[in-house]
Amino acid sequence: MELERITVALRPRTAREAVDLGAAMLRAHARTVWSAWFAFSLPVAALCIALGWLLHWPWLATLLIWWLLPLFDRVPLYVLSRAVFERAPRWRETLRGQRQWRWGGTIASITWRRIDSHRALRLPMELLEGLAGKQRGERWRVLRRPIGTEASSLAFGCLELVLVIFLGLFLSVVLFIPAELMPDWVRGSVGGVARRTPEVTGALIAGVAYLAWSAIEPLHVAAGFALYLNRRTQLEAWDVDLAFRRLRDRWLAAGRAAAVLLLALVCACPHGAWAQKVAAPKKEEAPVTRIEDAFAVPASNSDKRFATAAAEAFRDPRFGGAHKDHTWVPRNWSWNPKPVQLGRSPFEGFGNVLAIGVKGLLTLLLIGLIVAIGVYVIRRARMPVIAAHTRGDAKLDTHLETIEVQEVLPDDLAGATHRLWSGGHRREALALLYRGCVEQVAAALQLPVEQDATEADCLRSARRLGDTQRRQRAEAIVRAWQYAAYADRYPRDEDFARLLDGWPARHGSAA
């Protein structure tokens, strides 16, 4: 490791000073960091926004971008880790360099460790050291022990900064830009008609959120990297090592000067026989700084140096050898208290149990959340449009209490409608048919079903259908529903059967 080539002043710092160092590193390499960041993350973010737009899930883009942040974090870390020892790589080199790094840690970060608040500290350890298995766990415990809280505070601080920027951008648009100067699509999104343009609103929110994360996430990574450097400086005495190296260099330089002086004195003496040309001393090759040496990342699979170094480090009692045990000792337990026997306290392991319990609970919550999202997505995929009234907070206090009102339309809507009609529940049958018609028209026009949409809205939408037959049938259904619901005039059985003619057997498929 060529520590003398390091471009930052190494000394043990407090965690806050280390975070300042990270910010300074980021400022020094801002251009390369952000150019690489945008080159890597912008296409992915655009893809997420397009996906949310196409699937009509306005929230999906923001969620996906947030979810993929650990993936984006690789980019600033790559730039900064190289910039510390070498020159900062350009964005093309950065993108190419991603192939050298392992993906296991990143996959973990975007799956079961997505809500890890120590991500910025863990990232350099996983990507730069490349440890695996038990060694990685031991290494992580050593690294995290005194600065885990600071790493969490850093994560929450950055989260707050993101929120401030995100809200600030929105509020600056809403408060400071006159409405008449705003484009219609922006005004429509922020002006209370977001329900009519959910895709635009979702894309706008995702775009602004992406900008906020782009501003703060590199800072998060840089500060975490500086914490990591500082921790290694503390652990491995990099500053002392560096001081000795520089002392050695100075002594070597002084020794060379003394040797030259001695040689000059010797040469001043007349020794003709020695007047032959003395070969110039072989110049020592300039040390080549390699990032693999600094961070022990194997350059290739065949390079076993890291394995050896890691194994040695792992055997070192300083790694994981230090323990701090906390035990509860009751006050005034005895006038002659016996020496505290570690591990025999009645509260032994209470903190650990508590921590494991909380961790398990959070893990269960995360799993539950993922399962709920999965179920929701599957249900949405089965139904093109969710029934409007299930989204509405105001529910109709229906007077048809005897009939169970189906919240979600049945797959076989025609069959269900027919059964209701045959059972004498004519109003319920027509209501079901009308709701199916509303959703079918909305799906055909690729519009969301508005909860406030009335029969007139449905008729207006139906008139926009290109298919004449579908348009006429939709109009007939709406009219039949209107007369039944509000005038108590029901169609005859044959007219009702005609309304059902050609209705898709499965709800959601095109008629």
Place this chain on the structure above:
Amino acid sequence: MTTESPSPALAPEPPAAAVSALPFDQLMARIASLREQVARAFIGQEQVFDEVLLALLAGGHVLIEGVPGLGKTLLVRALAAAVSCSFGRVQFTPDLMPTDVTGHAIYDPKAERFQIRRGPVFANLLLADEINRAPAKTQAALLECMQEGQVTIEGRRFPLPAPFMVVATQNPIEQEGTYPLPEAQLDRFLIKVLIDYPTLDDEKRMVDEVLSGRVAADLDVSRVNPVLSQPELLALQQGVAELRVDAAVIDYAVRIARATREWPGVLGGAGPRGGLALVRLARAQAVLDGRDFVTPDDVRAVALPALRHRLLLAPEALIERQRPDDVLKALLHKVAAPRQ
């Protein structure tokens, strides 16, 4: 004060007898002829006329807000001429007294007793011009008339002639020296109509028709022929009142009215009269659309004129230049329409 109808001292009128409703087809025919006749004098502003017509059919009172010179008086006079009923007009001023509106007892030295002199309020159609120029006490004199259809003078109750409709106007731009209508009085108006400048075509047509062969540009309602008698108007109103309203529609109207009370930015929402007004006006709207039943669309169509004067916006909303119509549009977007 200007009174255009004689107000002789008369004995109290007996209450109106039960009115039978007109058949629906006749009802539609009468409304069509009423439209036609009023349109002869009142050019353009179809929406304003429709909203006033809604109130007339629903048997409610109208508050019209608009700058002077847009034909408010002409509209009421044309309506009175088409309906063939008495018309009274009161120009509200700061020194107007309540008795100038309702009437008062006057001592007759010859008969040596007090006689009741009825005010201009004793008319079928009363135009209360610039109602916000009179102090609250005078405005309040209209409360009893509008709500109960009667006037109390010297302890005696005098029912107002049926049908009775107050059309009040107020100017939105000259607010200095005015007395904003109290909430209680605003609630008595079934509908608030906003009248704006006519469109270019309507204005050209109006200038052409008013000035053709005439020297003065005064109001001319002589071309309006009466097409409805008072009993027929009462039968018309009864026909509208008997229109079928499904429980789901009533539920929708009440939910809209209640939502105004919980909406952010609204200090005071519509009271129970708001829901009543919505249903009454929705019935009239259904008739205007040629239907003998009421749909949620009718409720939504009348929600703005029926509720805009019943909302008291919070100062924050006023600072943001929000209007009651903006709030109501957003609110309507939130209230789920009946589908079951």
